[in-house]
Amino acid sequence: MKTLNLSTIYESVQEDLDKVEEMLRLMSQESVLGLSDLLEYSLESSGKRIRPFLTLLAGKFYDYNLDNLLPMATAVEVMHTATLVHDDAIDNSLVRRGKPTVNKLWGKKKAVLLGDYLFAEAGALTASTNNLRAIKLFAETLKIISSGELNQAHHAFSLEQTRQQYFQRVAQKTAALFSMATETGAVLSQAPEKSIQILIEYGCNLGIAFQIVDDILDFIGTEEELGKPVASDLIQGTLTLPSILILERYPDDNPVKRLFQNGNSEAEVMQAIELVSDSSIIEECYEIASAFCSKGCRNLGQLPDSDSGQPLIDLADYVTRRRK
Amino acid sequence: MKTLNLSTIYESVQEDLDKVEEMLRLMSQESVLGLSDLLEYSLESSGKRIRPFLTLLAGKFYDYNLDNLLPMATAVEVMHTATLVHDDAIDNSLVRRGKPTVNKLWGKKKAVLLGDYLFAEAGALTASTNNLRAIKLFAETLKIISSGELNQAHHAFSLEQTRQQYFQRVAQKTAALFSMATETGAVLSQAPEKSIQILIEYGCNLGIAFQIVDDILDFIGTEEELGKPVASDLIQGTLTLPSILILERYPDDNPVKRLFQNGNSEAEVMQAIELVSDSSIIEECYEIASAFCSKGCRNLGQLPDSDSGQPLIDLADYVTRRRK
Numbered sequence: 347m348k349t350l351n352l353s354t355i356y357e358s359v360q361e362d363l364d365k366v367e368e369m370l371r372l373m374s375q376e377s378v379l380g381l382s383d384l385l386e387y388s389l390e391s392s393g394k395r396i397r398p399f400l401t402l403l404a405g406k407f408y409d410y411n412l413d414n415l416l417p418m419a420t421a422v423e424v425m426h427t428a429t430l431v432h433d434d435a436i437d438n439s440l441v442r443r444g445k446p447t448v449n450k451l452w453g454k455k456k457a458v459l460l461g462d463y464l465f466a467e468a469g470a471l472t473a474s475t476n477n478l479r480a481i482k483l484f485a486e487t488l489k490i491i492s493s494g495e496l497n498q499a500h501h502a503f504s505l506e507q508t509r510q511q512y513f514q515r516v517a518q519k520t521a522a523l524f525s526m527a528t529e530t531g532a533v534l535s536q537a538p539e540k541s542i543q544i545l546i547e548y549g550c551n552l553g554i555a556f557q558i559v560d561d562i563l564d565f566i567g568t569e570e571e572l573g574k575p576v577a578s579d580l581i582q583g584t585l586t587l588p589s590i591l592i593l594e595r596y597p598d599d600n601p602v603k604r605l606f607q608n609g610n611s612e613a614e615v616m617q618a619i620e621l622v623s624d625s626s627i628i629e630e631c632y633e634i635a636s637a638f639c640s641k642g643c644r645n646l647g648q649l650p651d652s653d654s655g656q657p658l659i660d661l662a663d664y665v666t667r668r669r670k
Numbered sequence: 671m672k673t674l675n676l677s678t679i680y681e682s683v684q685e686d687l688d689k690v691e692e693m694l695r696l697m698s699q700e701s702v703l704g705l706s707d708l709l710e711y712s713l714e715s716s717g718k719r720i721r722p723f724l725t726l727l728a729g730k731f732y733d734y735n736l737d738n739l740l741p742m743a744t745a746v747e748v749m750h751t752a753t754l755v756h757d758d759a760i761d762n763s764l765v766r767r768g769k770p771t772v773n774k775l776w777g778k779k780k781a782v783l784l785g786d787y788l789f790a791e792a793g794a795l796t797a798s799t800n801n802l803r804a805i806k807l808f809a810e811t812l813k814i815i816s817s818g819e820l821n822q823a824h825h826a827f828s829l830e831q832t833r834q835q836y837f838q839r840v841a842q843k844t845a846a847l848f849s850m851a852t853e854t855g856a857v858l859s860q861a862p863e864k865s866i867q868i869l870i871e872y873g874c875n876l877g878i879a880f881q882i883v884d885d886i887l888d889f890i891g892t893e894e895e896l897g898k899p900v901a902s903d904l905i906q907g908t909l910t911l912p913s914i915l916i917l918e919r920y921p922d923d924n925p926v927k928r929l930f931q932n933g934n935s936e937a938e939v940m941q942a943i944e945l946v947s948d949s950s951i952i953e954e955c956y957e958i959a960s961a962f963c964s965k966g967c968r969n970l971g972q973l974p975d976s977d978s979g980q981p982l983i984d985l986a987d988y989v990t991r992r993r994k
Contacts, residue, residue, distance in 0.1 A: 378817055380824035432786060436779040455760040458782055459820045462756060462789070466812035469793055473806045481805055482797045488790035493702055496783045500704035 349667045352394060355660045358653050359402040362412060362419075366398045369420040373467065384452060384460045388427050392443045396556070396661070397422040397527045404531025404545045406654035414475040414534040421471035421484070422527045428464035429491060429523075431457055436499075437582055444573035472530075480530045487526040494518025502583035503606045509590055513554060520560075521553025544645040548658060551642025556665050558635040561586035563669070565622045571669065577615050580605065587634065591627045592618065635666045673991045676718060679984045682977050683726040686736060686743075690722045693744040697791065708776060708784045712751055716767045720880075720985070721746040721851045728855025728869045730978035738799040738858040745795035745808070746851045752788035753815060753847075755781055760823075761906055768897035796854075804854045811850040818842025826907035827930045833914055837878060844884075845877025868969045872982060875966030880989050882959040885910035887993070889946045895993060901939050904929065911958065915951045916942065959990045 356363060374385035398419035405415045433439070434447040435457035441447060449457035465488065472484040494515050501507055528549030532542040563572060564579050565588050579586050580602065585593075589602045601617035608614075622628060639662040646655050680687060698709035722743035729739045757763070758771040759781035765771065773781035789812065796808040818839050825831055852873030856866040887896060888903050889912050903910050904926065909917075913926045925941035932938075946952060963986040970979050 378821070381817055381820050384820075432782055436782050454778075455823050456820060458756055458760050458785075459816050459823060461782075462785075463813060463816040463820065465786070465789060466809050466816060469809035470806065470813060473802065473809050476802055478797065478800055478802075482794065485790050485793035485797050489787060489794060492783050492787040492790060493705055496705050496708075496780060496787065497702070499779050499783060 349663055350660050352396075352664065355657050355664060356395075356399055358657060359399065359406070362402050362416065363395060363399060365412070365416055366395070366402075366419050366423065369416065370423065373420075373424075381460075381463065384448060384456065385463075387451070388431055388448055388460060388464070389424070392445065393423070393426075395423060397426050397523060399661075400524060400527035400549060400552075401531040403654050403657055404528040404537075404549075405535035407532070407541060407545075407649050407652050408535040408537045410535055414477065415531060417471045417474045418480060418530045418534055419527075421468045422523065422530070424464050424471065425468035425484070425488070426523060428461045428468060429495075431464065432461040433495070435461065437578075439574065439578070441574050444570075475530075475534060477530075477534055479533050483526055483529060483533075487522050490518050490522040494520075494522070498584055501585070505585070505593065505603060505606050507585045507590065509587070509594075512585065512587055512590055516554050516557040517550065520557040521550045524553030524556065525549035541649055544648060548642040548646060548662075551638045552662055552665060555635040555638040555642070555662070558587050558631055558638070559666060559668060562588060562628055562631045562635075565619055566628060567669070577619055580615055580618055587631050588622045588627055589618065591630060592621055595625075595627070596621075632666060639663070639666050673987055674984050676720075676988065679981050679988060680719075680723055682981060683723065683730070686726050686740065687719060687723060689736070689740055690719070690726075690743050690747065693740065694747065697744075697748075705784075705787065708772060708780060709787075711775070712755055712772055712784060712788070713748070716769065717747070717750075719747060721750050721847060723985075724848060724851035724873060724876075725855040727978050727981055728852040728861075728873070729859035731856070731865060731869075731973050731976050732859040732861045734859055738801065739855060741795045741798045742804060742854045742858055743851075745792045746847065746854070748788050748795065749792035749808070749812070750847060752785045752792060753819075755788065756785040757819070759785065761902075763898065763902070765898050768894075799854075799858060801854075801858055803857050807850055807853060807857075811846050814842050814846040818844075818846070822908055825909070829909070829917065829927060829930050831909045831914065833911070833918075836909065836911055836914055840878050840881040841874065844881040845874045848877030848880065849873030865973055868972060872966040872970060872986075875962045876986055876989060879959040879962040879966070879986070882911050882955055882962070883990060883992060886912060886952055886955045886959075889943055890952060891993070901943055904939055904942055911955050912946045912951055913942065915954060916945055919949075919951070920945075956990060963987070963990050 370389045374382045374389060377385055401419040401422050402415055430442065431448050434442055435449040435454045439447050440450045448460055469484060472481055497515055498519065525546045528545040529542060532545040561579065564577060564586065567576065569576055580589060583606065592600050592602050601614040601621060605611060605614040605618065643659055643662050646658055649655060694713045698706045698713060701709055725743040725746050726739055754766065755772050758766055759773040759778045763771050764774045772784060793808060796805055821839055822843065849870045852869040853866060856869040861869070885903065888901060888910065891900065893900055904913060907930065916924050916926050925938040925945060929935060929938035929942065967983055967986050970982055973979060
């Protein structure tokens with residue numbers, strides 16, 4: 347099967363995704379002095395826009411009402427941007443998507459405040475749908491994401507983490523927003539509860555797979571492909587699936603263990619990268635990601651006949667094969 | 671007129687304020703590992719709880735329905751706490767209310783994430799009222815507060831700021847939450863629009879007065895009274911009303927101007943404190959704060975006869991006379 351590129355997968359809603367882009371642009375133009383530059387910079391179209399795509403596409407199976415779906419899709423992307431801005435600020439990251447981060451350009455203080463503003467804007471957009479389920483889901487999702495991030499911070503440089511704990515953390519910090527994207531799309535298009543649940547299952551599993559591949563690429567990508575330094579998770583003390591597999595395979599001694607126990611050393615980081623790249627660990631990680639995608643797609647066939655099923659399957663395929 | 675203490679002013683809703691306290695306690699008990707300590711520490715009852723008091727009291731003029739007023743009052747306090755946690759993290763403040771800050775004890779990373787979690791929790795509590803006006807107001811208020819804080823960061827160490835700009839900033843960063851507290855109390859108790867507007871006017875003006883007095887105390891309080899270092903605003907490069915009055919009175923040369931132009935110097939900070947304390951600047955600031963309070967109270971008499979009017983007037987009096 348040929349893996350499609352995103353623009354082909356997005357085709358059926360591209361016109362509406364462009365409207366989301368337009369809403370993001372307007373947001374920065376309408377804001378006050380000192381804020382619009384920050385908004386424009388952080389929201390400009392360098393991301394993949396997977397999350398708003400999910401909201402729009404999940405809305406396609408029933409009543410595709412753009413009055414609510416467009417602000418919701420925009421909210422999802424704004425919320426995602428807020429989490430990135432805060433992540434970069436607290437991790438002291440200097441580059442993202444090949445560009446200097448907000449904290450690098452404007453300082454941490456403004457980055458934290460910008461993130462707060464973006465969360466609020468995402469909340470306001472969600473509230474504009476007047477849909478209480480979507481609104482409550484928004485607040486709960488932000489609780490789950492920040493709990494997941496706190497959990498990760500809490501376990502920094504700890505070797506006592508299992509695959510299951512990793513999956514749970516990833517479900518919180520990444521998949522919750524993916525499933526919020528599909529759930530709100532379904533809810534706002536008046537989908538029946540059974541269909542909503544199928545789209546939640548899809549979003550959740552796709553999100554976990556997406557994060558696993560992100561964590562693989564952090565090891566095997568180049569700095570240019572990643573748009574950020576290689577092995578940044580490991581350097582931050584975060585165990586991800588590839589490093590957990592290293593710990594499982596070489597329990598007595600391995601570069602991850604040495605790194606976490608003895609503090610940061612470039613040599614250990616390089617050895618961990620080599621160990622992952624030269625073994626079947628990467629392949630195993632991709633298989634695990636694929637299994638999550640399959641699980642996510644297994645019930646899509648029960649949704650009503652629509653053009654939307656195939657792009658979701660194509661996206662799942664793209665996610666487990668992407669290289670950046 | 672004798673200035674009352676807070677516990678006397680709070681008397682008519684003390685029982686329900688205790689329930690808010692209980693909701694705050696439960697929140698930390700129910701949360702996940704690694705988070706409950708942070709929640710317990712940041713939410714424990716060391717604050718004045720003025721904002722939840724305002725929500726409850728504003729709800730007393732019409733249908734005092736605790737099912738909605740209690741979560742809303744709790745939401746207001748949680749949102750306030752979130753802003754404090756983020757403020758301390760970005761300002762690198764080590765002490766607040768005489769206790770080490772969250773960032774001092776757990777680091778900036780966890781402080782930022784805790785603030786995010788608290789915003790989300792406040793949003794979830796607000797959403798639990800099922801009242802769309804309260805929900806939309808919540809999101810808009812968070813936008814206003816973070817814009818105000820960004821505006822302040824944008825103007826750090828700038829001498830080009832007028833009283834009007836100061837009042838506007840204070841309206842954003844402090845008074846917006848006070849008026850959200852009174853507006854939601856009024857809205858959730860089914861107050862008619864005219865009464866809602868009177869309570870918004872009260873909350874907004876009380877908030878500005880409260881912040882002016884806070885800014886006075888930052889100059890004339892002792893470190894023990896303040897629970898934080900003296901003149902911290904000035905040291906952060908933030909112009910407040912007392913320092914704006916210094917700039918107005920001594921335009922050619924003054925310690926604030928020297929401090930902002932030449933960088934931080936303890937001698938200039940001390941001179942600014944002395945200049946404020948030995949002049950009529952403090953008195954003038956208190957008069958300005960009083961004028962805002964009077965403006966806030968001027969239409970309270972139009973509200974229906976209830977026990978609530980007097981505590982609001984007493985609180986306004988307390989706010990302009992408080993010493994910590």
